[in-house]
Amino acid sequence: MTYDSAKAQFADWGVDAEAAIEQLAGIPISMHCWQGDDVVGFETKSGTSGGGIQATGNHPGRARTPDELRADLEFAYGNIPGRHRLNLHAMYMDTDETPDRDEIEFRHFSPWVDWAREIGIGLDFNPTFFAHAKADDNLTLAHPDKGIRDFWIEHGRRTRDIAAQMGAAQGNACVNNIWVPDGFKDTPVDRMAARAQLEASLNDMLAPKQDPAQMLDAVESKLFGIGVEACTVGSHEFYMGYAIRKDTVLCLDMGHFHPTENIADKLSAVALSVDQLLLHVSRPMRWDSDHVILQSDDILQMGQELVFSGLLDRTRIGLDFFDATISRTAAWVIGTRNMQKALLRAMLLPEARLKQAERALDFTTRFMMTEELKDLPFGAIWAEFCTRHDMPSGLALIRELDSYQAQVASRG
Numbered sequence: 001m002t003y004d005s006a007k008a009q010f011a012d013w014g015v016d017a018e019a020a021i022e023q024l025a026g027i028p029i030s031m032h033c034w035q036g037d038d039v040v041g042f043e044t045k046s047g048t049s050g051g052g053i054q055a056t057g058n059h060p061g062r063a064r065t066p067d068e069l070r071a072d073l074e075f076a077y078g079n080i081p082g083r084h085r086l087n088l089h090a091m092y093m094d095t096d097e098t099p100d101r102d103e104i105e106f107r108h109f110s111p112w113v114d115w116a117r118e119i120g121i122g123l124d125f126n127p128t129f130f131a132h133a134k135a136d137d138n139l140t141l142a143h144p145d146k147g148i149r150d151f152w153i154e155h156g157r158r159t160r161d162i163a164a165q166m167g168a169a170q171g172n173a174c175v176n177n178i179w180v181p182d183g184f185k186d187t188p189v190d191r192m193a194a195r196a197q198l199e200a201s202l203n204d205m206l207a208p209k210q211d212p213a214q215m216l217d218a219v220e221s222k223l224f225g226i227g228v229e230a231c232t233v234g235s236h237e238f239y240m241g242y243a244i245r246k247d248t249v250l251c252l253d254m255g256h257f258h259p260t261e262n263i264a265d266k267l268s269a270v271a272l273s274v275d276q277l278l279l280h281v282s283r284p285m286r287w288d289s290d291h292v293i294l295q296s297d298d299i300l301q302m303g304q305e306l307v308f309s310g311l312l313d314r315t316r317i318g319l320d321f322f323d324a325t326i327s328r329t330a331a332w333v334i335g336t337r338n339m340q341k342a343l344l345r346a347m348l349l350p351e352a353r354l355k356q357a358e359r360a361l362d363f364t365t366r367f368m369m370t371e372e373l374k375d376l377p378f379g380a381i382w383a384e385f386c387t388r389h390d391m392p393s394g395l396a397l398i399r400e401l402d403s404y405q406a407q408v409a410s411r412g
Ligand code: RNT
Pocket: 034, 039, 053, 089, 126, 179, 220, 222, 253, 280, 288, 320
């Protein structure tokens, strides 16, 4: 199937494949640094995984240093069409110093900033409220001990400063996403105290004004995690309300809801109440297991909702998966490209005709169309998109991924 004949087939349905290719090129995906090293980070002072998140598997090639991680990222970006972003966690500092979390400064991240500028990507950022001795109770901002809370508030404030400096350096806002693990393994008797405490700590942390052109605060909810099965303090309702009242970005992680909930369905609902959204696109198999995203129905629906609900300009698309049983760089490349494919598939749908059928309550037409559209030659349009960006696809991509994995496999 040539591009021209594929394009003609889409044109029959009134779809402009050229326009879709152009639109997709303008959508950055914020790729998460932590897929490259199984969420370990580069702190020397403290750090074991924790907070109920853990990568499983021991595939060879884990990045052990910032230089290795950057090399892996460069390889990944080199096989993903378009210009993208890097979502960096505070535990990925690159410095000879050993600052604790409440001591970090911009300079501890400046190698990342210089590198991002050199290769032309934007940075997003995250405070790290896990993998630290002061988070061992799975309580941080909601901890009853003021000393512990103050430590984490200071950490959060510093990440906001760092994110703002990153945003200033790159000339666009760096999103600083707040996720805390706080919760209880067994049924608490004072949920209200914990939630009021989280609210008060967040207020303190967010009190210093930052320029929204430089950094944006986002808040990420969760349903439960390993070790916090009975109650997560920062639940969806908690952060939904918080984001509305405090005008922060609301982050929806696809793994942080009941497994049968449709996260794509939530976008239009929350977008009526919050201005900006952040996504952690993920694939929760049975729980928040952060499997690499596929072109599965959940992901395709996410892409379609972003396009059809007109939310692309106020949604930051971030990814959050980590799988250590397969090549980590292949996971990045295939996962990120799958997000792009989900968007492209949506852009290649005859949106107006589908919506028209639905408004006319002609569900038969909507049904016939959605099913017949699945047979259109999407792959030829995607291949053309890759070719125009000088990126491999199909067997050539697999050769690239295999050969890079072979190079890094000898890492100890
Ligand atoms: C944890 C959250 C959070 C983390 C990253 C590493 O459940 O999804 O986003 O995965 O911050």
